[in-house]
Amino acid sequence: MFRQVTIIGPGLLGGSLSLAVKKMDLSEELVIWARSEKSVNKAAQTFPFARIEKDLEESVRGSDFIIICTPVETIGDILQQIKPFLGENSLVTDVGSIKGTICTIAQETLGDSMASFIGSHPMAGSEKSGMEFSDPMLFMNRACILTPMDKVKESDLLSLRKFWEKMGMVVQILDPASHDKIIADLSHLPHLISSILAHSLAEIQEEAQKLGGQGLADTTRIAEGDANLWSNILLENKQNLIPALQKFKRSLDFVELSLEEGDIDKLRDFLEEGKQFRHSLHSK
Numbered sequence: 001m002f003r004q005v006t007i008i009g010p011g012l013l014g015g016s017l018s019l020a021v022k023k024m025d026l027s028e029e030l031v032i033w034a035r036s037e038k039s040v041n042k043a044a045q046t047f048p049f050a051r052i053e054k055d056l057e058e059s060v061r062g063s064d065f066i067i068i069c070t071p072v073e074t075i076g077d078i079l080q081q082i083k084p085f086l087g088e089n090s091l092v093t094d095v096g097s098i099k100g101t102i103c104t105i106a107q108e109t110l111g112d113s114m115a116s117f118i119g120s121h122p123m124a125g126s127e128k129s130g131m132e133f134s135d136p137m138l139f140m141n142r143a144c145i146l147t148p149m150d151k152v153k154e155s156d157l158l159s160l161r162k163f164w165e166k167m168g169m170v171v172q173i174l175d176p177a178s179h180d181k182i183i184a185d186l187s188h189l190p191h192l193i194s195s196i197l198a199h200s201l202a203e204i205q206e207e208a209q210k211l212g213g214q215g216l217a218d219t220t221r222i223a224e225g226d227a228n229l230w231s232n233i234l235l236e237n238k239q240n241l242i243p244a245l246q247k248f249k250r251s252l253d254f255v256e257l258s259l260e261e262g263d264i265d266k267l268r269d270f271l272e273e274g275k276q277f278r279h280s281l282h283s284k
Helices: 012-023 037-046 056-060 072-085 100-110 154-166 176-200 214-224 227-236 238-261 264-283
Strands: 002-008 027-033 051-053 065-068 091-094 119-122 143-147 170-173
Touching: 002 012, 002 056, 012 027, 027 056, 037 051, 051 056, 056 072, 065 072, 072 091, 072 100, 072 227, 091 100, 091 154, 100 119, 100 176, 119 154, 119 176, 143 154, 143 176, 154 170, 176 214, 176 227, 176 238, 227 238, 238 264
Parallel strands: 002 027, 002 065, 027 051, 065 091, 091 119, 143 170
Antiparallel strands: 119 143
8 A cells, every 4th residue: 555654653553553554564664763762672572574763864764654653742843853854745644632733733844845744533542551552453443533734635635544444444534623622522521531530539548449340440441541641632622622621510510409409300311311422322
């Protein structure tokens, strides 16, 4: 499918993509860029089939498909660094969960370049992080959102769509602003709520914590996500996350008032609506 694929950042997503690209034979050559000597050595052991580079220039030189898998706050700087070494037919994408800022920066950075950038957000991941948790099946049957900007070549959009579909993903196309608004509700708010719950229970004595069942474990699972990574994500999308959080607070107020008033009908109806929404997720 590609002559050379370069994956910048071999964390959970980058590592899983590396394994999937190899498994599905989607590239003649696979190059992985890692920042530190420690990461380079670890990547060499984890992905022996790939060429591991610490030099960004060497990692993207001659590559026709580059996937940036680093934290969202670093993507703009990486685009600046790789720009001089991109080929005229290079296709660049990322896997960040914020798209408005990233796509704007990419357009400004690569606007006078022959290379093409199209944002990607594979809705796959885990509360775990690091290349040691890489899984080539991580993307199977998950959604992937593409966020093309103006003047994107249809052939590049088609190539990118086919790539993610080869990963087993269901691809949708949105503009960056719509993506960020939807993801605030469907991804960023749930992560924050999970962390808020875990934080509010942190003062419970350790012996009492052991009494928590599977429901507590399920509800707080994603709170295990990398705090530094998620702090940047939440701040980057605060213009959409704050309204979502305010709506959630109104739901909390409604439940609190229903309890204070002893209104079992309101409480039951509220719980039933939540149950129906949860059921609808299973049917999709």
